[in-house]
Amino acid sequence: MPVDQHAASIFGMLGSAVSLLAPIPYGLAIYRRIVRPHLFTWLIWSTVTTIAAVGQFVAGAGPSAWCTATIAVTCIAILVASVFRGEKSWAVFDWIFLGAAVSAIPLWVVTKEPTLSICLVTLIELLGLGPTVRKIFRDPNSENLSYFALCVVKYGLAMLALSQWSLAVAFYPTVNIIASAGICVLMITRRRVLSDSG
16 A cells, blocks of 8 residues: 655654653653563563564565664663563563563564564564563552553554555554553553552
């Protein structure tokens, strides 16, 4: 499907800017020990977002790939922060998700078809969300709501920045919009439930 390339470039720049700004309040919350990022989640996300960015460049996502590449850089920065100030309690559930995500990476390596490759990377990223979902359910204040709300915005802009529309290039940002919105809903719901029961 043809798109306006000038508009795609503008949305790509806006998405990249939001991607750079979104982690700032998250990073400050980590520094103040308000938020505890889960090491496993950010390890998986750093890996697969980098892979997804490369895949999007290869598949011709255009300016949308700029957003994904910027997100990869910020994921790596948060990964480093999580080593020092992240969640330290790792349950069996977390190890299962890490194992599933890691075991899926070789499938991506042998996949030469861009659409299947992006779909696999997106599935791995969703598996990486598992430990954070468990942590939010247990302690919804251990994560930053504004960060995940901004994730919805940045992936929305990444969608608008697509230089062409196909499953290969649209699947990754679409799933991430849904996942980020779901995390926001979970966080708000759990905070209300715990507030009412307290």
